[in-house]
Amino acid sequence: MRISNSLLLMLLALCLRLPLLAQTDSRMLPVQAESRPPLPQTDSVRLRTTATLLGVGGTNLLDTYLSQEKFSGLGLTFLSSTALEKSYARWSTVMQHEANFSLTTDRSENAKELQGDYSFFWGRLRAWHFFGDRLRLQAGGMLRANVGFVYNTVNSNNPAQARLSLMVMPAGAATYRFRLFGQAWAAHYELQLPLAGLMFSPNYGQSYYEIFSRGNYDHNIVPTTFVSAPTFRQQAYIDWQANRRIALRVGYLGHYQQSEVNQLKTHTYGHRVMIGVVIKK
Amino acid sequence: MRESIINRWGRRLAALIAAVLCLSSCVDEETYPDTPQGNLEALWKIIDEHYCFFDYKQQEYGLDWNAVWQKYSVRTSDRMSSEQLFEVLTGMLGELRDGHVNLSTAFDYGRYWNWHEDYPANFSDSLQRRYLGTDYKIASGLRYTILDDNIGYIYYGSFQSGIGDGNLDEVISHLMLCRGLILDIRNNGGGNMTYAEKLAARFCQERTLVGYIRHKTGMGHSEFSEMEEQWLEPARGMRWHKPVVVLTNRSVFSAANEFVKYMKCMPLAKVVGDRTGGGAGLPFSSTLPNGWTVRFSACPMYDRNRQNTEFGIDPDHFVALSSADFDKSKDSLIEFARKVLME
Numbered sequence: 001m002r003i004s005n006s007l008l009l010m011l012l013a014l015c016l017r018l019p020l021l022a023q024t025d026s027r028m029l030p031v032q033a034e035s036r037p038p039l040p041q042t043d044s045v046r047l048r049t050t051a052t053l054l055g056v057g058g059t060n061l062l063d064t065y066l067s068q069e070k071f072s073g074l075g076l077t078f079l080s081s082t083a084l085e086k087s088y089a090r091w092s093t094v095m096q097h098e099a100n101f102s103l104t105t106d107r108s109e110n111a112k113e114l115q116g117d118y119s120f121f122w123g124r125l126r127a128w129h130f131f132g133d134r135l136r137l138q139a140g141g142m143l144r145a146n147v148g149f150v151y152n153t154v155n156s157n158n159p160a161q162a163r164l165s166l167m168v169m170p171a172g173a174a175t176y177r178f179r180l181f182g183q184a185w186a187a188h189y190e191l192q193l194p195l196a197g198l199m200f201s202p203n204y205g206q207s208y209y210e211i212f213s214r215g216n217y218d219h220n221i222v223p224t225t226f227v228s229a230p231t232f233r234q235q236a237y238i239d240w241q242a243n244r245r246i247a248l249r250v251g252y253l254g255h256y257q258q259s260e261v262n263q264l265k266t267h268t269y270g271h272r273v274m275i276g277v278v279i280k281k
Numbered sequence: 282m283r284e285s286i287i288n289r290w291g292r293r294l295a296a297l298i299a300a301v302l303c304l305s306s307c308v309d310e311e312t313y314p315d316t317p318q319g320n321l322e323a324l325w326k327i328i329d330e331h332y333c334f335f336d337y338k339q340q341e342y343g344l345d346w347n348a349v350w351q352k353y354s355v356r357t358s359d360r361m362s363s364e365q366l367f368e369v370l371t372g373m374l375g376e377l378r379d380g381h382v383n384l385s386t387a388f389d390y391g392r393y394w395n396w397h398e399d400y401p402a403n404f405s406d407s408l409q410r411r412y413l414g415t416d417y418k419i420a421s422g423l424r425y426t427i428l429d430d431n432i433g434y435i436y437y438g439s440f441q442s443g444i445g446d447g448n449l450d451e452v453i454s455h456l457m458l459c460r461g462l463i464l465d466i467r468n469n470g471g472g473n474m475t476y477a478e479k480l481a482a483r484f485c486q487e488r489t490l491v492g493y494i495r496h497k498t499g500m501g502h503s504e505f506s507e508m509e510e511q512w513l514e515p516a517r518g519m520r521w522h523k524p525v526v527v528l529t530n531r532s533v534f535s536a537a538n539e540f541v542k543y544m545k546c547m548p549l550a551k552v553v554g555d556r557t558g559g560g561a562g563l564p565f566s567s568t569l570p571n572g573w574t575v576r577f578s579a580c581p582m583y584d585r586n587r588q589n590t591e592f593g594i595d596p597d598h599f600v601a602l603s604s605a606d607f608d609k610s611k612d613s614l615i616e617f618a619r620k621v622l623m624e
Contacts, residue, residue: 002293067568068310068327107310108572149294154385154574155566203506205331205497207563214494215507217431230306263499267308 033132053276059102075102096121117148136172167197184241247278315570317357324570335502365467383572397531420448432461440472440536461622471535481543482516493583526618535560552596559593
């Protein structure tokens with residue numbers, strides 16, 4: 001299949017910022033042994049691939065509504081990802097549930113901040129196949145809904161921040177299937193970029209008492225763009241195919257949630273080592 | 282045809298991704314070093330960007346925060362101890378003359394308390410015991426009894442102590458046959474504003490405008506939102522429909538000051554005692570590089586005439602605790618309140 005100019009440009013843009021591990025996606029399509037004949041194209045089979053992972057790693061928090069200081073510590077992540085598609089179909093539907101919890105301290109180790117959030121991702125990705133189906137590239141868009149909190153243990157009338165946002169995110173994925181040491185492996189990379197959305201934020205010096213007890217609204221639902229809310233997310237995994245249905249997955253998840261609205265700055269950087277299983281049905 | 286559509290949208294998508302990657306950047310905040318000078322700079326900047334009374338205090342006594350920086354920035358050195366740094370930082374914060382501005386450390390609590398320490402207390406707990414006796418009732422944060430002239434007496438010492446609707450129903454029910462009520466909030470240093478609103482609502486018979494609140498919308502000293510009206514709704518439970526006298530002194534501060542602001546709007550309420558201590562800024566907190574916590578006024582509140590109550594509210598009747606009355610074991614303020622209620 002001839003690679004069009006637009007796809008080359010997209011690949012180049014991805015390579016400028018992040019490493020691209022081009023490997024087949026064993027999560028999106030069932031991994032077929034070399035000797036297994038392909039399904040007839042007239043028989044469309046519905047495929048469901050679910051990945052369930054747990055991760056641990058570092059978190060860095062900033063929220064200038066609570067403190068000018070940055071807080072860092074350890075965080076846990078739960079990720080469940082489901083891909084739905086029909087065999088030989090170009091489009092797939094992806095749904096992901098991600099939950100995070102972190103316990104952080106400032107550099108003096110005097111104040112603590114607890115952070116927790118849940119994100120739901122829903123998206124549609126189109127696939128292109130190369131090199132005899134070993135390389136699969138996907139591109140499309142995802143919708144991310146996020147709810148969470150940050151709680152500071154030493155503050156008075158501003159002890160916590162609520163997080164609520166909706167964002168449209170262009171998404172891309174690259175997967176490469178290969179054999180090594182007689183085993184079937186697959187490597188997968190996924191990226192979501194910010195585009196536009198909506199988020200909740202108090203105004204610069206507005207108290208939650210004024211918003212919720214007095215009902216005084218002041219720019220608390222804010223439209224965002226990739227300039228005011230540059231939130232990124234990337235995942236890189238290696239799958240070892242234990243059998244035709246189950247694979248063991250290990251890799252990295254990085255989420256970089258950021259915003260600068262109402263003259264308040266926030267960032268939540270999470271780096272997780274993830275491990276889990278992938279099951280195909 | 283279909284291929285050209287895909288190529289066109291593919292080019293647009295690639296251009297969009299390139300724009301996102303080029304135009305977005307890390308959201309970060311300046312980090313100050315954990316040195317005496319670094320902590321001083323961080324504290325000065327936090328107050329400069331978040332404190333809400335600069336314009337008002339510049340008018341009242343000529344506060345100039347830039348001049349404060351010039352005065353205190355030369356007082357730090359890398360060899361100074363934590364106690365010495367604490368002294369410099371609290372001295373700088375003291376220029377704000379604000380009881381809501383504090384510096385918390387493991388070894389001390391930086392404060393400006395001149396708003397009550399420079400004035401007579403006008404309150405004696407030993408005198409109060411002569412009126413409460415020993416068989417007074419306790420309903421959560423309220424202590425109450427009926428005086429021998431059938432005047433009800435309630436003491437509420439702190440709005441940090443919660444009160445529930447059930448408590449207030451029971452207290453008002455117990456006192457309902459009294460000819461009047463003394464509500465003593467002397468030495469009440471504040472607490473939860475929700476409790477102040479809940480108590481004031483028991484004396485409110487119709488929806489009443491009681492004041493205004495606003496907040497900062499940016500880092501500039503004059504960047505504020507519009508003044509938002511504060512309305513008090515009558516409580517749904519039992520309400521007090523007879524005269525009430527609120528007793529105040531200079532230690533009435535913060536949420537208690539707000540309570541006096543609300544009660545000044547009630548037709549049957551009179552305030553007796555001394556000017557309140559003020560504290561009309563809802564405080565926020567932040568932390569310094571060395572872990573010390575600073576509290577500061579962030580959201581100013583105003584009375585119904587849009588006047589700032591940061592430096593206190595005058596009573597309807599100025600009454601002080603006299604030594605002659607003290608010798609007779611009489612509380613001048615309570616006795617004056619009884620006379621007002623008898624009229």
